[in-house]
Amino acid sequence: MKITVNGTAQETAATTLDALLIELGYGEAKVATAVNEGFVPATLRPEQRLNEGDRVEIVAPRQGG
Amino acid sequence: MPTYYDTEIKSRLMLGTAQYPSPAILAQAFKRSGAGIATVSVRREAGGERAGQAFWDMIGDLGVHVLPNTAGCHSVREAVTTAQMARELFDTNWIKLEVIGHADTLQPDPFGLVEAAHILTDDGFQVFPYCTEDLVLCERLVEAGCRVLMPWGAPIGTGLGLNNIYGLRSLRAHFPDLPLVIDAGLGLPSQAAHAMELGYDAVLLNTAVAKAGDPVAMAQGFARALEAGRLGFEADPMEPRDMAAPSTPVLGRAFT
Numbered sequence: 001m002k003i004t005v006n007g008t009a010q011e012t013a014a015t016t017l018d019a020l021l022i023e024l025g026y027g028e029a030k031v032a033t034a035v036n037e038g039f040v041p042a043t044l045r046p047e048q049r050l051n052e053g054d055r056v057e058i059v060a061p062r063q064g065g
Numbered sequence: 066m067p068t069y070y071d072t073e074i075k076s077r078l079m080l081g082t083a084q085y086p087s088p089a090i091l092a093q094a095f096k097r098s099g100a101g102i103a104t105v106s107v108r109r110e111a112g113g114e115r116a117g118q119a120f121w122d123m124i125g126d127l128g129v130h131v132l133p134n135t136a137g138c139h140s141v142r143e144a145v146t147t148a149q150m151a152r153e154l155f156d157t158n159w160i161k162l163e164v165i166g167h168a169d170t171l172q173p174d175p176f177g178l179v180e181a182a183h184i185l186t187d188d189g190f191q192v193f194p195y196c197t198e199d200l201v202l203c204e205r206l207v208e209a210g211c212r213v214l215m216p217w218g219a220p221i222g223t224g225l226g227l228n229n230i231y232g233l234r235s236l237r238a239h240f241p242d243l244p245l246v247i248d249a250g251l252g253l254p255s256q257a258a259h260a261m262e263l264g265y266d267a268v269l270l271n272t273a274v275a276k277a278g279d280p281v282a283m284a285q286g287f288a289r290a291l292e293a294g295r296l297g298f299e300a301d302p303m304e305p306r307d308m309a310a311p312s313t314p315v316l317g318r319a320f321t
Contacts, residue, residue, distance in 0.1 A: 006109040006110075006111075007109070026110070029110065030117050030118045030121055030154065031117065031154075032107060032150035032151070032154045033150070034146050034150060037142055037143070037146055038146060039146045039150055041153060042153060057109065058109065058110050059107040059108055059110060059147075059154070060107065060108065060110035060116065060117020060120075060154070061105055061107060061117045061118075061120050061121045061124070061154050061155065062105065062107060062108040062116075062117065063081075063082040063083035063105065063106065064081060064083055064104050064106025064133070064134045065082075065083050065084075065104055065106075065134070065136065065221070065269075
C-alpha cells in the first residue's frame, strides 16, 4: 500500500497507524501523529486504519520561537 | 508578576528556544536572564533520529514552563491539529496560537486566528494568541475565550521594535486587567523597556537573543531592561512638557 509519511511517498505493509510507527522505528519514541490533517491521539493509534493514499504526519518536540 | 490562566510566572521574559549557536548557550541564556517560559514547537521527526527526545530532555532541565507554538501554520485546520499534537507531546493546555496570514510579513491572519481560538478554547486549550494590536481583533479574541493577548511589536525576526505605540497604548487602556505580552519584532533591550513603560506585562523574544553576537549577555540585558522599564511604569512617571522648567531652585541664586 502506498501512503505519504511526512511528505514522502512510501510503501508500507502496516494496516494501522500503530503498526506503521513500529515498522518505521518509532515504537517508544516521543512523537505525535496526524492522518489526513486530523490529530490521532496515541491511545487511538491501534484503531486507526491506514488506507491507500493516506497522509501521515509524525512530529516530535523541537526548538521554537 | 504576570499570571497566565491562574499560573503566576516569576519573570516578565518569555524566551524562544530556536537558532542558538549551541544547546549550552541556550541553557545559559535562560539561566542568566531568569526567563520563566520557553516557547517550543513540533516538527517532523526523521526516522530513528530521536532528536525530539533529546530536545525534550534539555528543555526539562531548564526548569521553566513550556509554551508550545503553532508556528508556520497558515490555516485553521493546520493550527488546530498542530495544537492538539503539541498538547500530547508537551503535556500542557497552553498553546501559543499562530495562524500566519502573509508570507512576507508573517503577520497573523486575524480571521483564521479568531476561528482557531474558538475551536481550541472549546477543546480545553488555554490560548496565547499571536495577534496584531488591532483593538477589534483583540476584542474578538477575548470573546473567543483568550485570557492573554500577544500583539506583535513588529514582524517576526525584524528587530524593528514597537512599530505602533499608539495602538499598543490603546490596547493597554482597553484591557487594563488582561495580561498583554509583546510577541515578536524586538531587537534591543531598550525596546523591551519601552514595552514595560507602556504597562505591558511581558515580552517574548527569540531572534533578538539567539542571533546576538553574545546571546547570554543579550538575554541578561533584556532581563535588566524589563526590570528597569517595569519599575519606571510602577513609579508613576512625570508628565512630559514642552517648556523647560528649572530643577535647581531659582530662589537664592547669586547675583540676583
